[in-house]
Amino acid sequence: xxxxxTDVLIIGAGLAGERVAIATAKEDLDVxxxxxxxxxxxxxxxxxxxxxxxxxxxxxxxxxNPTIHWLDTVRGxxxxxxxxxxxxxxxxxxxxxxxxxxxxxxxxxxxxGPQDVFIKSKKxxxxxxxxxxxxITARAFGGTAKWRTCYTADGTGxxxxxxxxxxxxxxxIDVHDRMEAMRLIHDNGRCLGAVTRSLRDGEIVVxxxxxxxxxxxxxxxxxxxxxxxxxxxxxxxWLALQTGIVPLANMEAVQFHPTGIVPTDIxxxxxxxxxxxxxxxxDEYRFMPDYEPEKQELASRDVVSRRMxxxxxxxKGVKSPYGDHLWLDxxxxxxxxxxxxxxxxxxxxxxxxxxNPIKELVPVRPTQHYSxxxxxxxxxxxxxxxxxxxxVGEVANWDMHGFNRxxxxxxxxxxxxxxxxxxxxxxxxKNTSLKTDVALAxxxxxxxxxxxxxxxxxxxxxxxxxxxxxxxxxxHHNVGIFRNGGELDEGVAKLKEVVKRTKNVKVRxxxxxxxPELSSALRIEGKAKQALxxxxxxxxxxxxxxxxxxEDYPARDDANxxxxxxxxxxxxxxxxxxxxxxxxxxxxxxxxxxxGGGEQIPMKIDLExxxxxxxxxxxVKGRLKPVESTGIRLPKEAWKEAE
Amino acid sequence: xxxxxxCKIFRYNPTKENDKPHIDTFYLEETPRLNLFTALSKIREExxxxxxxxxxxxxxxxxxxxxxxxxxxxxxxRTLTSDLPDTIELFPLPFFxxxxxxxxxxxxxxxxxxxxxxxxxxTETKFDPIAEEERMNNTLANEIYESERxxxxxxxxxxxxxxxxxxxxxxxxxxxxxxxxxIDPRDQRGNEEWFELISTDEGIFGCFGMMACDxxxxxxxxxxxxxxxxxQKMTGMxxxxxxxxxx
Ligand SMILES: Cc1cc2nc3c(=O)[nH]c(=O)nc-3n(C[C@H](O)[C@H](O)[C@H](O)COP(=O)(O)OP(=O)(O)OC[C@H]3O[C@@H](n4cnc5c(N)ncnc54)[C@H](O)[C@@H]3O)c2cc1C
Ligand code: SF4
Ligand code: SF4
Ligand code: FES
Numbered sequence: 001x002x003x004x005x006t007d008v009l010i011i012g013a014g015l016a017g018e019r020v021a022i023a024t025a026k027e028d029l030d031v032x033x034x035x036x037x038x039x040x041x042x043x044x045x046x047x048x049x050x051x052x053x054x055x056x057x058x059x060x061x062x063x064x065n066p067t068i069h070w071l072d073t074v075r076g077x078x079x080x081x082x083x084x085x086x087x088x089x090x091x092x093x094x095x096x097x098x099x100x101x102x103x104x105x106x107x108x109x110x111x112x113g114p115q116d117v118f119i120k121s122k123k124x125x126x127x128x129x130x131x132x133x134x135x136i137t138a139r140a141f142g143g144t145a146k147w148r149t150c151y152t153a154d155g156t157g158x159x160x161x162x163x164x165x166x167x168x169x170x171x172x173i174d175v176h177d178r179m180e181a182m183r184l185i186h187d188n189g190r191c192l193g194a195v196t197r198s199l200r201d202g203e204i205v206v207x208x209x210x211x212x213x214x215x216x217x218x219x220x221x222x223x224x225x226x227x228x229x230x231x232x233x234x235x236x237x238w239l240a241l242q243t244g245i246v247p248l249a250n251m252e253a254v255q256f257h258p259t260g261i262v263p264t265d266i267x268x269x270x271x272x273x274x275x276x277x278x279x280x281x282x283d284e285y286r287f288m289p290d291y292e293p294e295k296q297e298l299a300s301r302d303v304v305s306r307r308m309x310x311x312x313x314x315x316k317g318v319k320s321p322y323g324d325h326l327w328l329d330x331x332x333x334x335x336x337x338x339x340x341x342x343x344x345x346x347x348x349x350x351x352x353x354x355x356n357p358i359k360e361l362v363p364v365r366p367t368q369h370y371s372x373x374x375x376x377x378x379x380x381x382x383x384x385x386x387x388x389x390x391x392v393g394e395v396a397n398w399d400m401h402g403f404n405r406x407x408x409x410x411x412x413x414x415x416x417x418x419x420x421x422x423x424x425x426x427x428x429x430k431n432t433s434l435k436t437d438v439a440l441a442x443x444x445x446x447x448x449x450x451x452x453x454x455x456x457x458x459x460x461x462x463x464x465x466x467x468x469x470x471x472x473x474x475x476h477h478n479v480g481i482f483r484n485g486g487e488l489d490e491g492v493a494k495l496k497e498v499v500k501r502t503k504n505v506k507v508r509x510x511x512x513x514x515x516p517e518l519s520s521a522l523r524i525e526g527k528a529k530q531a532l533x534x535x536x537x538x539x540x541x542x543x544x545x546x547x548x549x550x551e552d553y554p555a556r557d558d559a560n561x562x563x564x565x566x567x568x569x570x571x572x573x574x575x576x577x578x579x580x581x582x583x584x585x586x587x588x589x590x591x592x593x594x595x596g597g598g599e600q601i602p603m604k605i606d607l608e609x610x611x612x613x614x615x616x617x618x619x620v621k622g623r624l625k626p627v628e629s630t631g632i633r634l635p636k637e638a639w640k641e642a643e
Numbered sequence: 644x645x646x647x648x649x650c651k652i653f654r655y656n657p658t659k660e661n662d663k664p665h666i667d668t669f670y671l672e673e674t675p676r677l678n679l680f681t682a683l684s685k686i687r688e689e690x691x692x693x694x695x696x697x698x699x700x701x702x703x704x705x706x707x708x709x710x711x712x713x714x715x716x717x718x719x720x721r722t723l724t725s726d727l728p729d730t731i732e733l734f735p736l737p738f739f740x741x742x743x744x745x746x747x748x749x750x751x752x753x754x755x756x757x758x759x760x761x762x763x764x765x766t767e768t769k770f771d772p773i774a775e776e777e778r779m780n781n782t783l784a785n786e787i788y789e790s791e792r793x794x795x796x797x798x799x800x801x802x803x804x805x806x807x808x809x810x811x812x813x814x815x816x817x818x819x820x821x822x823x824x825x826i827d828p829r830d831q832r833g834n835e836e837w838f839e840l841i842s843t844d845e846g847i848f849g850c851f852g853m854m855a856c857d858x859x860x861x862x863x864x865x866x867x868x869x870x871x872x873x874x875q876k877m878t879g880m881x882x883x884x885x886x887x888x889x890x
Contacts, residue, residue, distance in 0.1 A: 037697075038750025040795055041705040104829065105766040106787035109779050134778030152788050158704065161792050166763040169754065177750050200742055201658050229699045241724075252687040263676055266702040321675070340785070344704065351703060351721040353676065388714040465688040513658035513743055517692035 001445055002205045005436065006032045007429050008191060009209035011181045012236060014042035015157075015411065016393025017215030018164045019418020020425055026169045027426040032207065034179045034196060036231050039165050041133065043217050044414060047157025048271035048344055050139060050149035051412035053093035057110050057135040059128050060117075060147035066090040067642040068145055074145045075593045076300050077402025078546035078556060080250070080564070082584030084634040085379050086400040089409075091414050091633075096415045097136060097150050103163040107136040108341075117275020118333070120296055121286070134395040140274035141407040143300035143595070149408040154269050154344045157411055164415070178514075179205070182522065184212065184239050184389065185444045191389035192435050194239070195448050197522070204448060206441045210432040211388045211425050213381075214239060215418075218371035218394040222531050224472025226368040227260050227267035229624045236395040238526030240375040241533075245385045247566040247579070247622060249397035249529065252537035253372035253441055255405060256305040256481050257545050260367025262325040264352050267369065268345045268362065270407040272330055273297040275341065279308065280327040280361065281316040295595045298396070302404040302547040304597035305366035309481050312365075327361035334358075366481055370394070370410060372401045372547065373534075376622075377565060379633075381421030384566075384622035389430065392421045399564065403546025424627060454520045460504030463522040467505065471531045472499050479535050484551040488539040495532040496575075502528045518538060533567045533576050540578060541565065544598065555599040558590045562603060562610075566621060581621040582614045585631040588639055645673040646729055653734045656743045657756065667691065679733075679825060680708065683745075695743040703861070704759035706794030709736050709801065710745050716798040718861045719745075722736075735799040749797040756817045760840060760841060762824070764815070765832045777829065790823035792862050799856035799866070804851050811848040815856035815866050821846070822869035838880045847873055 006022045009019045013035035020547045025031045056064035069090040074083055101107055112130035116123060116179075119140075141149040152159040168175070178199040185192045185208070193208040215235025218443065220228030240246040258279070259268050273279075278286050279297055291307045292299045308326055311317070317324030330338060330345075335358045338346045342357075349355045355362055375391035376384045377398055383389040394400070398421075400413060454460075478491025502525045507518045543557035544550050563580040570577060586607055590600065605609065615630045648671045655664040669686045680701045687694045696719075699707040703721040710719050711734040713727060724731065739747035756762070768777075799815035806812045813821075821840060824830045841847050850870065857866040 037699055037705075037707065038753065038795075040753070041699045041750070043700070046700045046702060047702045095772045098698070098774075099770055099772070100767075101776045102764075102766075102770040104827065106779075106784040106791055106827075109781040109784050111781045113774075135778060136776055137781075152784075152791075155788070155792060158794070159788065162791060167755065169757045170761075170763040173753070200748075229705070230701055231699055264701075284656075347700060351723075352678065354723075451741050507692070510658065511656060511693035513656050514695065515693060516687060516695060531738075 001442060003034070003208060003438065003441065004205060004207045005434060006030045007210050008213065008425060009211070010034070010077065010213045010215060011205050011239070012215030012217065012393070012395070013039035013175055014044040014215060014217055014393060015161055015164055015414035016418045017213065018168050019415050020213050020215060020392055020422040021173050022164070022167055022171060023419060023422025025173050025428065027430065029426060030430055031173050033173060033175045034181055035175060036175045036180055036199065037166070037179045039175055043232055044157045044161045044411070046229060047411045048154040048267065049141065049271035049332060050151030050156045050408050051097070052141065052144070052148045052406065052408040053097040053150055053412060054090065054146070054148055055094050055097060055136055055138065055150065055161040056146070057132045058137045058147050059126055060140070061138050062149055064146040065642070067638050069093065069148060070110060071588065071639055072144045072399060073406060073643060074588050076369070076404055076406040078404055078593065079562065080253070080402025080545055080583060082379070082399040083587050084585055084631055085398050087634050088379065088420060089400045089413060092416045092419060093412050096412065096419060100160055100163055100415065102138065103167050105159050105163045106244050108151055108153065109134050110137045113546055121276055121278045139271055140298060141270050142298045142304065142306065143295070143406045147345055149271070149274065152270055153340060154342050160411065160415070180235065180519070181239055181537050182448050182639045183444050184243055185441055186243055187437065187440055188389040189245065189385060191472045192437065192440065195445050199519065200272070202512065202514050203477070204445060204534065206445055208434065208441065210434050210438050211390065211429045213425055214375060214389070214391040214395055215393045216395045219530060220368050220371060222471060222527055222534070223376065223475045224469065225369040225476055226267050227257055227265060233523055233527060234524055235526060237375055237530060240383060240391065241529065241569050242526070243386060244569060246383045246389065247376045247385070247568045248530070248533060249376035249399070250375055250403070250548065250565050251373035252541060252565065253403045253546060254368060254534065255301055255368035255370035255372060256366040257301055258304040258308055258366050259328055259364040261349065261353055262320060262363040262365055263322040265367050266348055266352055268328065268348060268364065272328060272342060272345060275337065276331045276333055278330055279442070280329050281311060283316070284327065287311050287316065291381055292595055299595040300404055300406060301333060304547060305481055308366055318363065320463050325363045325365040328364045330357045331359060370405060372403060373397055378623050378626045380424035380626050381417065382424065382624045382626070384624065387624065390421055390425050392417045399584070403548055415600045427627070451522065451608060452518065455505060455507045455518060456510050458506060460506040460601045462501050462504045462582065464507070464517060464524050467498055467501060467524055468520070469529065471495065471527055474498070475534065479538050482549055482551050483538055486538065488535060488557065491535040492532065492539055495535050499528045499532055514573065529569055529576070536576065536578070537565045537567060555601050557601045558603045559601045569627065579621060582610065582617045585611045585614050585634055587634050587636060647671070648673050648682070648724055649730045650682070651730065651732045652745065654744050655741065657741060658743070673724055674742065677711050677724045679712070679722045679724065681848065683719070696745040704794065706796035709749065709796040709798045710734065711736060711801065713819045716801040716859050718796060736797050738800050738806055739797055752797070753795045753816070756813060756820065760813065760817055760820050762820050764824070764827065764829045766829060767831065783826070783841060787823060787827055789865055790819050793819055793864055794862055796861060798859045798861060802855045802859040804853070805851060809844065809849060810846045813845050815860070818847060818873060819849065819864060819869050820865060822873050825873065838877065841873055847877060
């Protein structure tokens with residue numbers, strides 16, 4: 001058994017993982033990052049549109065501040081987020097953007113003087129302030145009161161990840177790429193490292209660490225049809241679930257992005273609509289202002305996606321061999337704009353579907369895009385119930401997004417949370433000694449080896465690719481944008497069946513090396529179990545909140561459901577166990593979002609009583625004590641000044 | 644009726660005893676708008692479960708899927724079969740370490756390149772979290788972005804004659820990385836440091852300037868202009884080093 005010891009083991013080398021690596025390496029700790037792929041190929045590289053921070057440099061962002069950003073975020077979350085965490089995020093986002101500039105990101109900058117832009121799709125002349133010339137500029141995104149999304153053309157994730165990785169290279173941080181973490185090693189509520197498998201040659205390697213950080217990204221690929229990279233298979237959240245101790249939170253909160261292209265489901269950024277693009281129907285009629293007179297195409301994603309599906313259901317979709325879709329109209333933005341600020345979008349349309357967006361309409365429809373759910377952590381990023389285990393980025397439920405995250409808030413979360421959680425990891429690690437329990441590591445390794453033997457030599461007859469398709473199918477058809485009891489019941493039944501069948505998977509070739517089919521087979525149990533959790537969570541939640549929409553329960557129910565779903569899968573159990581905790585201290589009382597319509601059932605208890613229960617409730621549900629007490633970062637009623 | 648595609652794929656598993664490089668042929672029904680990501684995934688699911696290849700973003704953004712397609716190094720995910728003849732020949736990118744079949748280790752090479760060219764902003768300035776960011780002209784930001792767009796796919800290296808005979812050569816991607824930091828005012832490297840990096844056989848002297856790289860780069864990076872700028876800068880530095888001019 002090959003064993004490698006380190007202070008900090010970071011599983012995942014996207015933006016969130018790298019930011020934690022930098023924070024801890026700067027504290028002179030030994031750090032190793034693991035990744036399925038070379039760090040720069042992580043999915044963060046694919047983010048296009050930008051990241052939100054209330055710098056307020058552009059004239060269209062004038063007067064912006066963290067409190068306004070916070071209000072947008074809390075409303076966007078449909079009050080499902082932890083308001084204190086959202087506050088920590090908005091306060092630090094401007095610092096993070098500037099720090100990334102310091103690391104080398106070539107942010108687009110303010111150009112003083114008159115500029116022609118589109119506002120609510122009308123060509124408008126604005127005057128940028130000469131005083132602000134050369135500072136980081138911003139574009140419009142959905143669900144925001146100000147232009148706040150910082151960008152480098154439509155390659156923001158790419159430039160930010162490259163700058164971050166440059167810093168990691170400069171600091172000499174070790175990366176072991178093509179290494180997949182398979183199992184966490186833990187004992188008595190403490191994480192001691194991980195068992196991994198090399199995707200180069202199939203070798204099993206054990207890492208022992210003082211602290212372990214999961215930064216593995218989202219689980220979008222469970223849906224099959226998704227804008228996500230093919231490696232976003234929820235392997236990191238599975239690592240946590242597999243412990244039987246650490247809960248996954250709000251897994252039913254799945255975001256659908258309004259503009260995946262048809263076919264191929266590749267994303268074209270929200271920046272398209274932010275920059276003035278419009279949505280048209282089969283008659284080339286612009287329908288969004290009819291549904292959302294105020295925000296139009298730039299309501300939050302959950303709302304725009306629902307409106308689009310609603311419009312398609314009215315027969316206004318465009319028929320195609322790949323199903324009905326709508327159009328994204330970018331023609332009026334002009335060639336110059338499309339070949340500079342939306343260049344990736346231009347390339348994607350041209351190469352993948354042969355559509356020239358300068359002259360033609362782009363076929364789009366809502367497509368699975370983001371995982372609000374994930375490993376439940378406290379505000380330090382420390383996982384519930386497991387000392388020494390942290391989670392950060394899309395895989396974590398830190399919970400600034402609640403039931404719908406705003407565009408541009410996720411990429412920003414990775415670097416902000418990376419910064420904050422990185423500090424906590426460093427602190428924790430410095431006060432911890434390495435526990436090298438080789439016998440324990442061997443037990444966990446043996447479990448993995450047994451699983452491999454079973455898959456290669458067992459007597460099963462299930463085909464892993466078939467099961468993957470069935471999972472995707474069940475989620476797509478039964479746990480989609482519009483949900484209802486009947487379809488969810490059916491989805492749960494199908495997925496329970498699939499979970500059972502994963503025990504009988506058989507790999508067809510015993511080829512040596514990484515063996516791609518074996519690699520997939522090793523992931524299938526985690527995929528099936530998480531899919532079932534998504535479906536059961538959605539069935540249990542008899543209300544509509546953010547991206548979770550129940551046709552049979554269309555109201556947001558703050559009397560009964562102003563809470564967060566927690567799911568665990570105890571070792572050996574047939575089914576997951578559900579629990580619910582209060583969302584956190586509420587400063588902005590639940591109200592109307594200002595878009596999306598819908599009814600709200602008011603809270604049964606008053607705000608103060610709710611808030612008084614939070615700390616104790618979350619502690620009972622497994623939360624480790626955060627370094628600072630609950631609610632301390634939330635300035636009381638600061639929002640009243642911004643209103 | 645769609646075409647039947649005849650996919651001839653290079654196979655070799657270095658971890659398998661006695662395996663020898665060979666070609667396997669797979670037949671596949673062409674569907675509308677089929678790209679090589681979907682095609683290869685289908686072949687793996689239905690015909691060759693042990694076939695190795697790399698895709699991540701499948702959107703032409705992450706640089707994972709460089710391979711030689713009918714003789715040309717390019718991104719497989721955004722190559723449509725409708726742009727190819729009935730017979731499709733797929734080989735791994737040459738130059739890089741072969742991991743198996745169509746999968747090569749570009750990651751290690753690019754990390755090494757980043758270390759060699761010190762691909763980061765060299766600065767003495769400390770980050771001040773409460774200070775306003777340093778200003779930059781937007782035109783310059785856009786120019787830096789042009790070079791920054793490289794996705795490290797390795798196609799330019801695979802297509803470069805120098806790289807094949809001289810493995811230490813930094814290649815177009817390496818030279819482009821130098822060019823990116825050369826124009827960034829935040830990077831405070833001095834002429835001497837740049838000179839040491841550029842005017843070597845690993846650097847610009849190794850380059851024949853036939854621009855195969857420029858021809859294959861799937862992101863259309865302005866490599867020609869970047870190289871011209873590097874040469875120009877170097878000439879300026881040479882003159883200074885020879886003691887001719889002071890600027
Ligand atoms: C197409 C697209 C565009 C987007 N655009 C935007 C945008 O404009 N603005 C915005 O705010 N958000 C955007 N998002 C969302 C945002 O990009 C992601 O949420 C964010 O980048 C996630 O970063 P991360 O660091 O958490 O994870 P990732 O970048 O996904 O990195 C995950 C890392 O974990 C590794 N890993 C995974 N599993 C394992 C394992 N078992 N063992 C070892 N390593 C593992 C992977 O190799 C990878 O290095 C976009 C998302 C998509 C899909
Ligand atoms: S110009 Fe020719 S020799 Fe120079 S980097 Fe490009 S391909 Fe290689
Ligand atoms: S320069 Fe072009 S071809 Fe070379 S690695 Fe970068 S993107 Fe690929
Ligand atoms: S898979 Fe990312 S570029 Fe092809």
